[in-house]
Amino acid sequence: xxxxxxxxxxxxxxxxxxxxxxxxxxxxxxxxxxxxxxxxxxxxxxxxxxxxxxxxxxxxxxxxxxxxxxxxxxxxxxxxxxxxxxxxxxxxxxxxxxxxxxxxxxxxxxxxxxxxxxxxxxxxxxxxxxxxxxxxxxxxxxxxxxxxxxxxxxxxxxxxxxxxxxxxxxxxxxxxxxxxxxxxxxxxxxxxxxxxxxxxxxxxxxxxxxxxxxxxxxxxxxxxxxxxxxxxxxxxxxxxxxxxxxxxxxxxxxxxxxxxxxxxxxxxxxxxxxxxxxxxxxxxxxxxxxxxxxxxxxxx
Amino acid sequence: xxxxxxxxxxxxxxxxxxxxxxxxxxxxxxxxxxxxxxxxxxxxxxxxxxxxxxxxxxxxxxxxxxxxxxxxxxxxxxxxxxxxxxxxxxxxxxxxxxxxxxxxxxxxxxxxxxxxxxxxxxxxxxxxxxxxxxxxxxxxxxxxxxxxxxxxxxxxxxxxxxxxxxxxxxxxxxxxxxxxxxxxxxxxxxxxxxxxxxxxxxxxxxxxxxxxxxxxxxxxxxxxxxxxxxxxxxxxxxxxxxxxxxxxxxxxxxxxxxxxxxxxxxxxxxxxxxxxxxxxxxxxxxxxxxxxxxxxxxxxxxxxxxxxxxxxxxxxxxxxxxxxxxxxxxxx
Numbered sequence: 164x165x166x167x168x169x170x171x172x173x174x175x176x177x178x179x180x181x182x183x184x185x186x187x188x189x190x191x192x193x194x195x196x197x198x199x200x201x202x203x204x205x206x207x208x209x210x211x212x213x214x215x216x217x218x219x220x221x222x223x224x225x226x227x228x229x230x231x232x233x234x235x236x237x238x239x240x241x242x243x244x245x246x247x248x249x250x251x252x253x254x255x256x257x258x259x260x261x262x263x264x265x266x267x268x269x270x271x272x273x274x275x276x277x278x279x280x281x282x283x284x285x286x287x288x289x290x291x292x293x294x295x296x297x298x299x300x301x302x303x304x305x306x307x308x309x310x311x312x313x314x315x316x317x318x319x320x321x322x323x324x325x326x327x328x329x330x331x332x333x334x335x336x337x338x339x340x341x342x343x344x345x346x347x348x349x350x351x352x353x354x355x356x357x358x359x360x361x362x363x364x365x366x367x368x369x370x371x372x373x374x375x376x377x378x379x380x381x382x383x384x385x386x387x388x389x390x391x392x393x394x395x396x397x398x399x400x401x402x403x404x405x406x407x408x409x410x411x412x413x414x415x416x417x418x419x420x421x422x423x424x425x426x427x428x429x430x431x432x433x434x435x436x437x438x439x440x441x442x443x444x445x446x447x448x449x450x451x452x453x454x455x456x457x458x459x460x461x462x463x
Numbered sequence: 464x465x466x467x468x469x470x471x472x473x474x475x476x477x478x479x480x481x482x483x484x485x486x487x488x489x490x491x492x493x494x495x496x497x498x499x500x501x502x503x504x505x506x507x508x509x510x511x512x513x514x515x516x517x518x519x520x521x522x523x524x525x526x527x528x529x530x531x532x533x534x535x536x537x538x539x540x541x542x543x544x545x546x547x548x549x550x551x552x553x554x555x556x557x558x559x560x561x562x563x564x565x566x567x568x569x570x571x572x573x574x575x576x577x578x579x580x581x582x583x584x585x586x587x588x589x590x591x592x593x594x595x596x597x598x599x600x601x602x603x604x605x606x607x608x609x610x611x612x613x614x615x616x617x618x619x620x621x622x623x624x625x626x627x628x629x630x631x632x633x634x635x636x637x638x639x640x641x642x643x644x645x646x647x648x649x650x651x652x653x654x655x656x657x658x659x660x661x662x663x664x665x666x667x668x669x670x671x672x673x674x675x676x677x678x679x680x681x682x683x684x685x686x687x688x689x690x691x692x693x694x695x696x697x698x699x700x701x702x703x704x705x706x707x708x709x710x711x712x713x714x715x716x717x718x719x720x721x722x723x724x725x726x727x728x729x730x731x732x733x734x735x736x737x738x739x740x741x742x743x744x745x746x747x748x749x750x751x752x753x754x755x756x757x758x759x760x761x762x763x764x765x766x767x768x769x770x771x772x773x774x775x776x777x778x779x780x781x782x783x784x785x786x787x788x789x790x791x792x793x794x795x
Contacts, residue, residue, distance in 0.1 A: 278752045
């Protein structure tokens with residue numbers, strides 16, 4: 164039973180990690196608390212619903228569910244990436260030089276805007292997300308892992324690994340690290356800072372879009388409000404891991420996911436969010452800069 | 464040496480200020496000029512003015528970001544609600560108790576905030592706000608959960624019952640002016656200057672003998688107790704409270720009121736609260752497009768007037784400098 168809860172928690176944690184990773188990247192580079200990241204995730208989910216319903220109804224890919232999943236994820240990533248760049252261009256770039264709290268207000272404004280735009284165009288009712296994973300499960304040690312969970316882990320890990328290889332080893336990734344370290348110097352070295360910030364938004368939003376499809380399909384429904392709580396938990400994970408630290412964000416996401424599921428399973432499902440936030444406050448009191456905050460000197 | 468006053472909010476009481484006079488007169492005769500419905504809205508505007516000013520003590524004076532301010536509002540409202548539900552405690556006794564309970568909550572939130580640094584304050588306060596809202600929602604024996612509490616009696620002050628909208632309006636208006644006067648005096652007092660010193664540079668303030676921790680706690684206590692007063696008034700006027708009104712969204716709106724008006728600027732915050740409450744009300748006709756307009760307005764304002772409507776350029780420094788100083792260190 165415990166193992167089962169931990170497994171479910173890890174799945175939830177991977178979703179939070181994918182989002183927290185993006186938030187922490189954006190924060191590391193632009194010092195903006197990217198509040199509408201949850202909304203980008205939600206839009207990814209909605210694009211996913213549209214594409215998945217279309218593909219399953221028209222019977223594309225000969226009913227091969229995995230191809231449908233891949234196509235849905237790809238399209239949702241593209242749509243979300245576009246939205247992410249748009250948010251950066253309209254809400255963050257014009258106030259790059261203003262104090263941090265202004266970008267927070269602007270970010271909240273963009274989050275309200277996207278939510279309301281979804282309500283106006285698609286309505287406030289939830290949509291049923293088709294189940295895109297192969298059915299079946301593996302049993303071991305008395306607990307059960309479904310293929311859906313395995314696929315979520317595989318896709319999440321794939322995105323994380325590709326992302327970190329890109330960041331550590333590619334030319335562009337190194338340029339991105341330079342921008343994070345010092346924007347002025349990066350500019351003097353001939354790096355187009357705004358372009359690289361846009362690139363950051365593209366990457367992290369694409370990842371959020373993928374996360375949106377995975378969660379939507381796993382839990383079976385999507386509405387305009389899913390982004391809010393997911394964004395809040397991702398924000399929590401990011402801070403828990405130590406702001407600006409990608410490994411920390413992934414760890415933070417897993418901790419929050421597992422803690423939430425365990426508390427929900429063993430203590431009280433209604434009060435789980437209370438205990439998660441209390442736990443967070445307690446952790447921060449004893450480790451004031453997050454789990455990996457102090458030790459890690461480099462940002463990315 | 465003369466004191467550099469440029470950091471302090473301007474004192475609107477210094478000399479006869481025609482704007483101030485106009486606003487006071489207009490607010491006094493307002494109930495005669497307008498239909499009852501608008502008096503109702505004006506009452507809500509006054510409540511938000513108290514809330515925004517109380518948050519301004521924490522953010523504007525002491526420079527501590529608070530994303531959970533609605534929790535104090537909720538604690539104030541529920542103090543009255545619960546005391547009414549179990550003991551039928553009259554408003555006049557509940558009002559100070561609301562302030563006291565909210566102040567205790569402020570103290571409780573202040574303690575962990577002292578331990579954590581800059582950006583982490585955001586998450587601690589946010590988490591605290593969510594915790595309070597969820598407790599109000601889930602502790603059904605005490606608060607009756609999502610159903611809320613209703614039927615509180617109208618306040619009796621020396622045998623005189625406050626019932627009509629106009630009477631509520633004047634009662635609240637009186638409190639608002641009291642609080643505004645307090646704010647202006649506070650900003651220029653020794654305490655206010657110490658808070659501003661903490662906001663501008665914590666380390667320097669400490670070396671000059673400002674007791675940073677104690678004053679930060681005090682800022683939270685003062686801000687929270689005022690929000691508690693607003694909560695108690697609101698509960699008594701609407702005769703109904705439910706946890707839904709005290710969530711994160713509410714906190715964010717109050718925060719936006721402060722920022723839109725100009726952080727730390729007392730008349731600015733009044734203006735910010737009025738605008739952010741009145742504009743969505745005007746747009747009620749186009750109710751579908753209401754919130755989306757608010758979202759766009761927030762973004763536009765931050766792009767074209769980042770210091771807020773009445774804020775001064777100078778205040779840009781607060782957060783910017785903090786960011787720059789931290790840059791030298793390992794990322795925090």
